[in-house]
Amino acid sequence: MSPEKAQAYWKENISAILKLLAVWFIVSFGCGIIFMEQLNAIEIAGVKLGFWFAHQGAMYFFVILIFVYVKTMKNIDDKYGVHE
């Protein structure tokens, strides 16, 4: 693999990771902590939204995030022909 191609691969990899980490930060630290009180104004069946993110919601997003990451990386690996 040429150094240029390796560099392009790494760049795409980093940008995918950063996007996913942004979502990771928003669903946990954002919705579950920083903006918890604002989100708590919204209530569904007695459950405040900010509370739900901190106690359950963030975890569901975490699981989805990892599987999106697996899929994204597989596509990038295939594109650059570096899969195993």
Next chain:
Amino acid sequence: MELQSLIYLFVGISFALYIGIALWAKAGSTKDFYVAGGGVHPVANGMATAADWMSAASFISLAGIISFMGSDGGAYLMGWTGGYVLLALLLAPYLRKFGKFTVPDFVGDRYYSSTARVVAVIAVIFVSFTYVAGQMRGVGIVFSRFLQVDVNTGVIIGMAIVFFYSVLGGMKGITYTQVAQYVVMIIAYLIPAIFLSLQVTDTFLPQLGIFGQTTFAFDDGVRVIPEGTYLLHALDTAVADLGFREYTEPGSLWNMFLLTVALMLGTAGLPHVIVRFFTVPTVHDARISAGWALIFIAIMYTTISSVAAFSRVNLIKNVQNVEYKAFVNGELSHIDGTPNNGSWFKTWETGGLIAWNDKNGDGKIQYSKGDAFKGKPAFDGTNLGVNGERLTKNALPLANTGKIENELYVDNDIMVLANPEIANLPNWVIALIAAGALAAALSTAAGLLIVISAAISHDLLGQVVFRDKETGKSTLTEKSELMWARIAAVVAIMIAGYLGINPPGFVAQVVAFAFGLAAAAFFPTIMLGIFDKRMNKEGAITGILTGLIFTFGYIVYFVFLGGDKADYFLGINPTGIGTVGTILHLVVAFVVSRMTPPPPQEIQDLVERIRIPSGAGDAHDH
């Protein structure tokens, strides 16, 4: 069948299963012993990781902790799961591509330095021993509570079981035992949770139960909360009436933020979790395996949050203003006429997890904010009060200013352990909880012991002590290294058992300790090793030492040497200080590396190779 026989039966069957697996999965090579031969299926690895990860504390204590913390308890739920996202995205695939056996392997090779390797070995051993001490204690406690044997005998039985399958089978043995242990653990946790959810909210899935409405009216001591109230509304009202902060009302968001960060970074940096991703065949498998691990963990963790809410409602409903004597004798009923049998109260009072101090002498239990007495219950021998309660010798606290004076002492652990009895579930469910709690403690203890033994035999002996100066290779043969690994595992079990029998008096703080140190020592150094090609050994060593010494010093000063809370740095609790340690580590490592020469070309090439998945091959020896 009688409860005690059922417990022996369930625990006995599960132990026989673990030993059977150990005999089947005997390790034949160092590769088997350290990384289970590198051929574990990603789903099996995910399950094993979940069992490895969820400790006695997760199983027994976490629901109770959250039950009493309310909203802020989300820090534990998000922190202990969100770390897997970091692990999957930033560490696991690259470490798998690197393809060695241990965390010190990576640190030593990437930073081309035996010093870095030795520092990493010391940190691994320290973090893992603090953690394993708590597990062995947990094994002892479960034995003593459920099997009526002495705590110390319990620890020794636990040691014998772990000895058998980890020394014989190594990583290969524990991986497949952990798969079985996960199954035992999750069934034991879910069944009582589902029953509880049905009872409290008439909802099958505990995760949806918090959206449900109460199936009963109950008296919180100030007012009657009607049937059909949304669960969390009922809980908010009840705890507020008793003088607590509302259940869903956040406390200090700043400390919640820092604790969440520290737990996430610690999760991603714990050596016994990282090493699990060396056991799968490919880089792709390492990524997907982290996802499976998180699914298996989330099944339990999303349940924990609901169990916490249900059991707090149940506690208030069952004990508030009830006549002690009639309650424990099973003569009382709830408002709706269903029986309120308090025999569980007597059982766990005997075990020291709950206590009643009849301050106003009215013969009824009052529960509210404040302490029933100072500290943990110090029972006055077997002496009983006029109503038959165990008497305590503790000093009394100052009277609180609320409407009700609290008379109840409740240990966190009771929220899980007593649930089946409170909910009137059949005896086999209680037996299942005993087997589940043991599975949780043993699986984590075994994972930690393998990491300790590998750090000693592979890294310290193989790569430092018996290193050939000319070739740079280990002079140990495969066979003798495997023997050393087994000897190291035996010694580690002995020390863990000793710590379990003579706990250093800070088991409760161990969590903060292990996570803070793992966060500050490992996470940054591994991440920089992958993402910053310019990072060199000078930066790495100073970084690790800064993170370790700062975090260690802060926790020791404030937790063990009685430092004053008023002196907290920016008001940060010792539990969240790992976050600051990690930041210091990153800053110091970056600055020092830029002031010293770049790493040699072959190391830069190594980093390039780690970044690309193709050609991962097997986990290989040096």
